[in-house]
Amino acid sequence: MTPLSRLAGKPWIWSWIAAFVVWFATIMVTGGASTLGLSQAAFTFAAFSIIVGIGQMFVITLGPGNIDLSVPATMTLAGTVALKLMNGDNGMIVPGLLVAVLIGLAVGIGNYALIKALRIPPIIATLSMSFIVQSAAIWTNRGLRIKPPSFLADFTTSSTLGVPNVALVALAISLLAWVLLEKTVYGRWISAIGQSMAAARMAGIPVDGARFVTYLLCAVLASLAGYLLACFSGGAALNMGSEYLLMSIAVVVIGGTAVAGGDSNVPGIWGASLFMFLVVSMLNTYGIGAGVRLIMTGLIIISVIMLAGGRRTGMR
Amino acid sequence: MTIRKMLLASVAIACAAMPVSAIADTADKKIALSNNYAGNSWRQAMLTSWEKVTGEAVKAGVVAAADPFTTAENQATEQAAQIQNMILQGYDAIVLNAASPTALNGAVKEACDAGITVVSFDGIVTEPCAWRIAVDFKEMGRSQVEYLSGKLPDGGNLLEIRGLAGVFVDDEISAGIHAGVAEFPQFKIVGSVHGDWAQDVAQKAVAGILPSLPEIAGVVTQGGDGYGAAQAIAATDRAMPVIVMGNREDELKWWKEQKDANGYETMSVSIAPGVSTLAFWVAQQILDGKDVKKDLVVPFLRIDQDNLEDNLANTQAGGVANVEYSQEDAIKVIEAAM
Numbered sequence: 001m002t003p004l005s006r007l008a009g010k011p012w013i014w015s016w017i018a019a020f021v022v023w024f025a026t027i028m029v030t031g032g033a034s035t036l037g038l039s040q041a042a043f044t045f046a047a048f049s050i051i052v053g054i055g056q057m058f059v060i061t062l063g064p065g066n067i068d069l070s071v072p073a074t075m076t077l078a079g080t081v082a083l084k085l086m087n088g089d090n091g092m093i094v095p096g097l098l099v100a101v102l103i104g105l106a107v108g109i110g111n112y113a114l115i116k117a118l119r120i121p122p123i124i125a126t127l128s129m130s131f132i133v134q135s136a137a138i139w140t141n142r143g144l145r146i147k148p149p150s151f152l153a154d155f156t157t158s159s160t161l162g163v164p165n166v167a168l169v170a171l172a173i174s175l176l177a178w179v180l181l182e183k184t185v186y187g188r189w190i191s192a193i194g195q196s197m198a199a200a201r202m203a204g205i206p207v208d209g210a211r212f213v214t215y216l217l218c219a220v221l222a223s224l225a226g227y228l229l230a231c232f233s234g235g236a237a238l239n240m241g242s243e244y245l246l247m248s249i250a251v252v253v254i255g256g257t258a259v260a261g262g263d264s265n266v267p268g269i270w271g272a273s274l275f276m277f278l279v280v281s282m283l284n285t286y287g288i289g290a291g292v293r294l295i296m297t298g299l300i301i302i303s304v305i306m307l308a309g310g311r312r313t314g315m316r
Numbered sequence: 317m318t319i320r321k322m323l324l325a326s327v328a329i330a331c332a333a334m335p336v337s338a339i340a341d342t343a344d345k346k347i348a349l350s351n352n353y354a355g356n357s358w359r360q361a362m363l364t365s366w367e368k369v370t371g372e373a374v375k376a377g378v379v380a381a382a383d384p385f386t387t388a389e390n391q392a393t394e395q396a397a398q399i400q401n402m403i404l405q406g407y408d409a410i411v412l413n414a415a416s417p418t419a420l421n422g423a424v425k426e427a428c429d430a431g432i433t434v435v436s437f438d439g440i441v442t443e444p445c446a447w448r449i450a451v452d453f454k455e456m457g458r459s460q461v462e463y464l465s466g467k468l469p470d471g472g473n474l475l476e477i478r479g480l481a482g483v484f485v486d487d488e489i490s491a492g493i494h495a496g497v498a499e500f501p502q503f504k505i506v507g508s509v510h511g512d513w514a515q516d517v518a519q520k521a522v523a524g525i526l527p528s529l530p531e532i533a534g535v536v537t538q539g540g541d542g543y544g545a546a547q548a549i550a551a552t553d554r555a556m557p558v559i560v561m562g563n564r565e566d567e568l569k570w571w572k573e574q575k576d577a578n579g580y581e582t583m584s585v586s587i588a589p590g591v592s593t594l595a596f597w598v599a600q601q602i603l604d605g606k607d608v609k610k611d612l613v614v615p616f617l618r619i620d621q622d623n624l625e626d627n628l629a630n631t632q633a634g635g636v637a638n639v640e641y642s643q644e645d646a647i648k649v650i651e652a653a654m
Contacts, residue, residue, distance in 0.1 A: 026528065034527030037552060041523040131388065138354065146634070157551060233516040234547055235566060235634070238355050240516050281524030284509050290481035 011256030012268030018254075018304045019275035026282040038281065040164055046273035047170035048225050048232075052244050053251035053269040054177045055221030058214045059122075060252050061181075063194040063261030066211075068218045069126040070107055071248050072241030073133035075226030078103045079236035080141040082227050083148055090149045097227060104223030107133055108216035115215070116208065138238060148231035156232040166228055173221070178266040190214055194261030222248075251276060254304050275304070342603045343377050345408040347596065349384040352395050352415035352439065356513075357564065358540070361636045362413075362438075362589035369593040369640050378643075379600060392419035399423040402432075409433040409599040411592070414441045417484060433602050437595035437614070438587070447602065449595050449612045449649075451587050453485055456616060457492025457536070460560045461500055463583050464534045467558055471502025472533025475525075475557070477511040477518055477545055479538045486510075489538045506530060511541035515566065518544030526552060535559040539586045542567040562586045563617060563637040568628045575624065584619040590640040597646030609653040 007013055023042070027035045052071055059068045078100040086096040107129060114125035147153070155165055181187040189210045192200040201207050225244070230236035253259055254275065255268025279300055283293040349366055353359055363384055370382030385402070387394045392415045400423055402410050410427055414420050414436055421443040424434050428445035437449035464474070476493060479486035497503050507525050511518030518541035526548060535545050539562025546559055546567075556574070561567040561584035574580030591614050602608050617639060619627045631637045 030528045037527030038524070041527065045520050045523065134355070138360070141634070157547075229516065233519055233544065235515075237515060238357065238360075239514050242514075243512075243517060277520070277524060280521065281528075284507065284521065284525040285528040287508065290478070290510055294481065 010265075010267075011263075012265045012271055013256075014304055014307045015254050015256060015268050015271030015275055017271075018300070019271050019278055022275060022278040022282050022300075026278060026285050029285050036162075038278075040159065040162070042274050042277050042281070043167040044164040044232075045277045046270070047164065047166040048229050049244065049247050049251050049273035049276060050170040050269050051173055051225040051228070052222050052248040053255070053273060054173060054266065055218035056248040057252045057255070057257055057264050057266075057269060058177075058181075058190065059218045060249075060257060060259065061190050061194045061261055061264040062211055062214055063197060066122050066194075066261065067126065067249070068111065068215065068222075069123060069245065070111060070130035070133055070219065071222045072243075072245045073130035073137065074104060074107045074219050074222040075229065075241035075244060076236065076238060077107075077133050077137040077140075077226070078223030079226035079230030079240060080137050080238070083146045083230050083236045084141060086146075086149050086152075088147050088149055090151045093149055093152055096149075100223045100227040101220055104220035105216060107223070108219035111219065112212045112215045116212070141236070141238070147235055152231040153234065156228055166232060169228065173224075174266050174270065181264060181266060186210065186213070191262050191264070194258075194263070196262075247276060250301065254301060341605065342379050342600050345379050345600075345603045346381040346383075346406065347379055347409045347411060347599055347603075348402045348405075348407040349382070349592065349596075350395060350398055350402065350410055350412045350414075351384060351386040352392075352413055353390045354386045355390075356540070357634055358589050358636050361632070361638050362592045365590040365638060365640050366592045366596065369590075370596055373596070373600070379603075382596060387415070390415055392416040396420055396423035399427055403427050403430050407432060409435065409603055411595045411599050412436040412439075412441065412446070413592070414439040417442050433599055435595050435599040435602065437591055444610070447598065447608065447610050447612070449591065449598060449614055451485075451591075451614050452616075453488035454492035454495065456585060456587075457489040457494075457538075458496040458499070459492075459585060459616075459618075460536045460583075461493060461496025461503060463560065464503065464536070464558060465500040467581065468533050469502075471500065471504075473506040473530055474503050475522070475529065475532050475535045475545075476505050476508040477522065477535060477537045477541045478508060479511065479513045479541075481510050486538065493536050503534070505536075506532070511538070511544060513538060513540035515541065515544035515547075515564075517541075519548045520544075522548035523551065526554070531555075532557045537562055540564055542584075543570050546570055556580065558582050560584070561619075563588075563619060563627075563631075565628070565631045565633060565635050565637070568619065568624065568631060568637065572624060572628055575621070581621055583621070584624075584637070585616050586636065587614055588617040588639045589636050590638050594641040594646055594649065597641060597643050598650065600643070601646055601650060606650065608650050612649055612653050615649070 059066050082096040082100040085099050086092040111126050111129050114120050115122050189205045192205055193207055251269050251272040254272035257264040279297055366384050373379055374382055387398055395415045410432055420441050424441050424443040424446050427434050434446040436446050440448040440450050478490050497505055507529050509521035509525050511521055522545045534557050537560050542559050542561040543566045561571055563584050563586035627637045
């Protein structure tokens with residue numbers, strides 16, 4: 001195989017091609033003048049989708065029926081509680097982060113307890129959990145919007161060498177996730193579980209332990225994204241996570257991860273997250289009305305998935 | 317029998333203890349609030365205002381009860397079931413913020429047939445037997461462009477931030493803004509994004525379209541999105557345009573900071589969440605036998621350069637600028653419609 005055809009066989013390449021085409025179409029409107037601004041905005045906002053998308057990717061890898069719908073509520077609760085605790089004080093940044101992570105751990109434990117102990121399907125279990133978590137968020141802050149500590153607000157909204165800091169955080173998390181997925185035994189385990197849980201069990205893989213850790217990981221990444229997003233947008237809001245429910249699932253699917261589980265990749269999450277932001281920017285830039293815009297977003301997503309998915313059946 | 321006697325006695329004592337003027341014919345009436353959503357700061361303020369004002373009204377013996385109920389999922393079917401429960405529970409009036417203008421009509425009709433007064437506000441219902449306290453959303457949009465025409469006589473490019481696509485309120489405010497642009501043709505809308513009335517969504521959408529836009533003189537909004545737009549524009553090296561705000565505390569706070577730093581001028585307009593208390597008093601007036609027109613209009617709460625500080629001081633951190641309405645205010649609104 002030539003390097004080019006090998007690249008074309010990667011499931012994630014289509015999301016990158018789509019992102020690039022949309023990016024190019026958008027900057028052409030202004031004859032290239034918006035290149036830097038648009039690219040920076042894309043990397044900034046894609047970073048949040050990447051962080052939640054990676055968590056969701058691990059869960060979806062576990063196989064059919066595995067999904068975490070509590071992502072938005074976890075983001076909201078982590079963001080509101082952490083900001084309330086920090087109360088704008090730079091000295092409280094680390095405790096705030098710890099609290100956010102603890103909330104993620106608690107939600108993850110709750111999710112898996114419902115799934116395992118009560119034998120509730122993940123889609124129902126995590127949805128019920130999200131009601132509890134969202135109500136907790138409403139109860140703790142009643143719509144209060146507290147400013148983040150100035151250091152965190154500056155950090156999340158500025159760039160290092162032209163690259164937005166939040167994108168650097170997402171990059172670090174992605175590298176860890178890539179190592180975890182491709183180079184560790186845990187990554188092999190969850191792929192094996194996704195391909196056949198029964199076979200994985202017989203092969204002596206600690207199925208329950210691996211699934212438990214995966215749900216924990218997803219919830220912790222969601223809470224981390226909530227913490228960063230709340231600092232980035234100048235305060236937590238009760239509806240701040242709502243966009244990330246479909247987003248977290250969409251970036252996984254568009255990124256070329258198998259919906260049926262067992263086969264995932266990290267680079268696709270990046271391509272898909274950039275694409276999801278850029279496609280809205282492109283249609284906004286062309287001034288297309290909301291109805292047509294939503295239809296086109298849907299059609300574009302379907303075509304990318306068809307391209308990515310259709311390619312793969314032959315490769316397997 | 318003894319319980320009944322005790323009840324009667326306590327009512328008698330309560331009546332005796334009350335100043336005569338407070339005893340209305342509605343003292344034994346029960347009012348319920350049927351609310352479809354609680355997940356944002358506006359709705360939270362709406363519920364808080366309701367509890368505060370109706371709590372005092374119940375204590376003063378104006379009505380027997382005023383219980384708020386909120387559905388979990390913001391679904392019309394769920395709210396219809398909730399209204400049916402209220403009919404069974406024997407409420408005399410239902411104050412309603414509806415999930416849909418039409419989907420609840422069946423349940424509302426059932427309530428009317430059961431002799432219950434239904435007063436819808438904010439999210440109104442079209443069923444003719446119900447009262448409607450509606451917001452003139454078109455005028456809210458138009459007044460923004462009118463304000464900008466005074467502020468920027470030479471006109472310029474506008475960025476429009478819309479709400480949630482497909483929602484009636486979004487179409488109405490946007491239609492008003494476009495009518496305003498037709499009236500003041502020195503303005504031109506060069507870009508339009510959907511901010512879903514949320515700061516973070518607006519910030520994201522504005523950051524995405526901004527690189528491809530020419531210079532912007534003004535930003536017209538729908539409320540809840542002004543601070544996000546300001547954040548997105550501040551992240552670039554553009555001059556800050558006049559962003560019309562929507563009475564949220566973070567928006568007002570940002571405006572105040574800019575005003576102190578560089579004399580930034582704008583205005584802010586929205587509906588006070590306390591409109592729930594206006595609906596409460598209207599329901600009370602109807603139960604009291606007053607003749608009330610079926611269609612009433614809510615006054616706007618507008619904040620300008622000179623009353624910014626007062627309004628900011630009265631706005632709870634993270635909340636929305638608010639006024640709570642009194643019985644007199646309701647009577648005024650009712651008489652204005654006559």
